[in-house]
Amino acid sequence: DAGVIQSPRHEVTEMGQEVTLRCKPISGHNSLFWYRQTMMRGLELLIYFNNNVPIDDSGMPEDRFSAKMPNASFSTLKIQPSEPRDSAVYFCASSFNAGGFTDTQYFGPGTRLTVL
């Protein structure tokens, strides 16, 4: 298996621009997570999908952030408009949830976002 795939690996944009990060989870996994890693806050969960449905978006920092999962093999995280404080590494992770217990989360390589 190719593992969790994220694109782009690096993104540099200017303040005010729209940014879209993409994720393809591991085939057969039904849970998907978006995380953000910063020096100050470490790894923090932004949003969790189960069976393509957003279950918990309490970690999404503000309305500028939105996430979608149109099907089991694709998810996007969008920031509009982007701000310099959004600069971070964004990770996508997937796992299999059966009977209410989520198995090990497998992470993608991350997208390093720089907003100038």
Place this chain on the structure above:
Amino acid sequence: DQQVKQNSPSLSVQEGRISILNCDYTNSMFDYFLWYKKYPAEGPTFLISISSIKDKNEDGRFTVFLNKSAKHLSLHIVPSQPGDSAVYFCAASARGGSNYKLTFGKGTLLTVNP
């Protein structure tokens, strides 16, 4: 409010010696704990886990110890190898509640010197 704390940002050990990475937690609802390893420019990879019904779990060179009364866990690597040099994250979840949600510590950078 940091519910999972890794108080040592970095640790340096000699090849062949033991590495001990520590983690403390404050939420008594946590009942499942994991360690992830992260190399530069890669995502975290799962290393080992332990349920609160156990106090030790071993996998090859890696052993995790859990002290529930102290709300403390540790990862032992014996013997340490240069390839173990990475950032190690401790994570915890409350499987009886929001079982999907992992709360991570900020990580400890382990450097194993040849």
